[in-house]
Amino acid sequence: MTDQTHTAPRPATAGRQIGSALNRLAASEKFQAWAARVPLLRRYVKAEGMAMFDVISGFVQSQVLLALVELEILPKLQAxxxxxxDLAPGAGLTEDRMQALLQAGAALKLMKRLADGRFALSPRGAAFLSVPGLVPMVRHHDVLYRDLADPVAFLRGQTSPELARFWPYVFGAAGAVDPAVTATYSNLMADSQALVAADTLGLVDFKGITHLLDVGGGTGAFIAAVGLAHPGLKLGLFDLPVVLEGANARLSSAGLAARVTLHPGSFRDDALPQGADAISLIRVLYDHSDSTVAALLARAFEALPPGGRLIISEPMSGGAKPDRSTDVYFAFYTMAMQTGRTRSAAEIIRLLAAAGFENMQSFPGNRPYVTSSVTARKPGVAPMVQAATAP
Ligand SMILES: C[S@@+](CC[C@H](N)C(=O)[O-])C[C@H]1O[C@@H](n2cnc3c(N)ncnc32)[C@H](O)[C@@H]1O
Structure with a gap:
């Protein structure tokens, strides 16, 4: 299932004819030379040129960042x-090479070059260090970049991506047996959950929900954030048994251990527990194939009461409006994982409709690379609402 609904060539519309003419113009060297001399167009040509070079050089920028992370340069400049x-000997680099790395870091605005030639942390560098999960995310990108080293072979399915082995739990309960390995992956997800939880809580109205079950909730970072924001909510957490082993420590330190019921199980093999009037699936669907997602949505539908709500939140494809962060980064990341894919809100809504849900609403995220949300309802009226409105 994709957003690609037009397979036959369509007659050119006026808009597409104008688009083709503009493309021909932009490709003409004569036009580019002329535009560079016209004041208003000059700004556009310069910005387009910079944007194009940014796309061309993106990999090198990421590798500069990885070197800065590996050599722990930013925390040193924070001090x-x-x-x-000063930095070269500890990093095992010559002074020239360290100067080149620092100069590149300053060009990426992760640090500032001072008048005396030293480098200081910039606001962007400070934000990079303070956002939970960014440093480990950059560190594990070496795996993704190795997988993408030959992008054509990768797209043809002729490679064996390492990332597919990096996240063993997505293959189901059988893949998640080693607690130490599982803890590494769960921590990587939990570190980045703070932003996802904050954005989801900003996008979705939890009013009217009395009992939330977070399915595939990891070690409870999302359910803890919801619990702290909504003190009256009953809470449940469903995940693989080995993953839930790490939940008690997190929930206890948030003071929520007594409020959250843990439900160990596999949504591939087990029914979801009943009793909650809302179920959340946070960064779960994009790990799985359409058939696994369809089966999971069917289980969520079964577990919810009439009128029950489903909340889905994860980075989503821009669909008809391709999005730079999700259609490039997340689409290729999930492709390398080989088990799921990055879906648009429209695709998720179609899967929800097929599972029987209605009243679907899409909430595009302010930071699509963090998350976007889709909500839905099981048809019918919740028993409590029915009683309250009965004549
Ligand atoms: C990408 S992580 C997201 C975790 C958390 N929701 C978050 O956003 O940080 C996917 C989660 O789904 C869980 N999961 C994968 N397969 C599962 C299964 N068959 N049954 C239950 N949980 C599963 C994983 O253990 C993991 O915690």
Whole structure:
């Protein structure tokens, strides 16, 4: 299932004819030289040129960032401004190479070059260090970049991506047996959950929900954030038994252990527990194939009461309006994982409709690379609402 609904070539519309003419113009060297001299167009040509070079050089930028992370340069600059000669010996680099790395970091605005030649942390560098999960995310990108080293072979399915083995639990209960391995992956997800929870809580109205079950909720970072924001809510957490082993520590430190019921199980093999009037699936669907998602949505439908709500939140494809962060990064990341894919809100809504849900609503995220949300309802009226409105 994709957003690609037009397979036969369509007659050119006026808009597409104008688009083709503009493309021909933009490709003409004569036009580019002329546009570069016209004040208003000059700004556009310069911005387009920069944007194009940004796409061309993106991999090198990421590798500069990885080197800065591996050599722990940003935390050192956070402590005090330093020069290349101060940092080079500890990193095992020559002073020239360290100067080149720092100069590149300053060009990416992760640090500032001071008048005396030293480098200091910039607001962007400070934000990078403070956002939970970003440093481990960059660190594990070496796996993804190895998988994408030959993108054509990768797209043809002729490679054996390492990332597919990096996240063993997505293959189901059988894949998640080693608690130490599972803890590494669960921590990576939980670290980045703070932003996802904050954005989901901003997008979705939890009013009227009395009992929330978070399915595939990991070690409870999302349910803890919801519990702290909504003190009256009953809470449940469903995940693989080995993953839930890490939940008690997190929920206890949030003071929520007594409020959250743990439900160990596999949504591939087990029914979901009943009793909640809302179920959340946070960054779960994109790990799985359409058939697994269809089966999971059917189980959620079964577990919910009439009028029960389903909340889905994860990075989503822009669909008809391709999105730079999700249709490039997440689409290729999930492709390398080989088990799921990055879906648009429209695709998720179609899967929800097929499972019997109605009243679907899409909430595009302000930061699509963090998350977007879709909500739905099981048809019927919740028993409590029915009693309250009965004549
Ligand atoms: C990408 S992580 C998301 C975790 C959490 N919701 C978050 O956003 O941080 C996917 C979660 O789904 C869980 N999961 C995968 N397969 C599962 C299954 N068959 N049954 C239950 N949970 C499963 C994983 O253990 C993991 O915690």
């Amino acid at each position: 005090q401004p330093l020069a290349a000669r």
